[in-house]
Amino acid sequence: MAKSLQLNFYTAAGKQTSLTVDEPRANLTPAEVEAAMQEIIDSQVFEVDGSFLATVKSARIIERTVEDVVKA
Secondary structure, eight states: OEEEEEEEEEETTSOEEEEEEESOOTTOOHHHHHHHHHHHHHHTOOEETTEEEEEEEEEEEEEEOOOOSSOO
16 A cells, blocks of 8 residues: 655645655654754745645645556
């Protein structure tokens, strides 16, 4: 089963955007995730349509099962 951590943000212009981290650590706490998201915002590394990430919207763990039907 594949897991990913989806980090959802609002930009300074109010646009919603997200970052996805594959195979996050199993024992992440909400406080750790929120602190990491705030560090991402503070770093101003990511820009969307000319606006930096501004606020945390939400975060969630997504689990999915992938079954190959045909594999070359």
